[in-house]
Amino acid sequence: METLREILAPDFLLRNSVYISLLVGLTCPLVGVYLVLRRLVFLGVALPQVSSCGIAAAFALHAWHIIPHVEESSEGLLAFAGSTTLTLATILVFAVMERRGRGLVEGRIGAAYVLAGAWSILLLVKNPFGEHGLLDRLKGEIIAVPNADLALTAGTFGVVVVALFLFHKEFMLVSFDRDMAVSLKKNVLGWDALLFVLIGLTVSVSVLSVGPMVTFGFLLLPALIAHLLANTMRQFAVLAAMVGVASALAGFCIAYRWDLPVGPTDVALLGFLYGAAFVLKKALSRRSAGAADVPAV
């Protein structure tokens, strides 16, 4: 409780890191709900890796003077541009290939994951500024977050959450029954494109803030936990966001109290909660099955 009070104090030195963790904990699970529902979990693994590669590529191009020099204060924007460009371009390529129906979807996503991982390392190794905070970003060290990065994250996630809320009805319809949506004259391609742009923006900004592993953890695990326990779609989304926010806060407290890296602590905590939710679900199912077996008197 003491630790919680300390990290929530307005003059806490790492307050921006706390805010970033909470924003990621709120937004990534809401986006992750769609990845789980559309059975695109592997995309949730690959996109953060692609996003990291985009950041590494942007800094490499900068170091090799292929793109114009930017001030140190604008490095966040440079990383954002690299991350977002490569993530959205990858989503576009996946969408076009899926529409043409050629090849294996899992194969494409797997190839993107492994290639993005390899290129991230190669670009960092050959970048004289590779150690300059970039490795920390990719490892998920949420330590020093400048105000500009916090503002960018809050702004982007604000747009994503509002859009998910406003167009929930359309996103659900095209995800659940695409053919029905077409028969109702809905612009299915347009809604799919908007949903994937929101996913891409969330992933790229989150990777920029907390790294690929933590991003994937918050995209996937809260949604899986919520799906085990929820009875309705509304509960599913609300519970996923609540699990994400609570884990982000608890993870930060634990990491601060025992001097652990924040990102991996968050993900380990989510893993523990997933196991606990699974056991709880099994116990509840057994109990309701047992109650059903009791003969009526």
Added chain:
Amino acid sequence: MTDNWLLSLDGVAVGYGRHAVLRNIGFRLERGSFTGLLGANGSGKSTLIKSIIGVIPPLSGKIVFTPRDGREPVLGYVPQREGLDAIFLFSSHEVVLMGCCGRVGPGRSYGRDDRDWAQRCLESAGAGDLSGRRFSELSGGQKQRVLIARALAAKPDLLILDEPTAGIDAAASRAIMELLGRIHRERQMTILMVNHDLAAMRKYIQHVLWLHEGKLTQGNADELLTRDKLEEMLKLQFS
């Protein structure tokens, strides 16, 4: 009399990629008619339906809907229920509400009128008591009733059903056909139904479209579904 045609297909070829499954298909659906689209598995029935609703663009030819009072006909589509993923935690009422999505603009929520209308559609499909039940946990026949209610919620001019009685027991299948017959009778609804269960549908349909080896045979049910004609067509089917 063209005003009485709701849908017209002229020289239509449909298929996937550049591969045509059906070529030179032509027929018209009269308003208020009940038509059965028959054919063996793989004959192209579902592909043709998907082209009519706009999922798969025709490779050639024209699919034309005739507007009435300057308004394009509204489609109510009942898909094969196996295609709907059980991972979604929708209640039956939420599934039916989706039928109202065509009338509720982007960014707007469903209103009380839409919710009441969805409940009325569930009741008219004999599924009022399923409103709060999770859709994925319903039996095949119950799901079919909910999907018919969803199509009705769109306030359609043309109801298109893709194998509504496939994979459900004979009693549930009869009940579904009875429901469709009642909807057709009471609302003068135009219905196009894909089915390969001739026994289930022959009592209700007025017109038959029979697909075989890429060719379409069509006519009145009374003429085409006689013993002699059926033997002739089934011989074709299995030859």
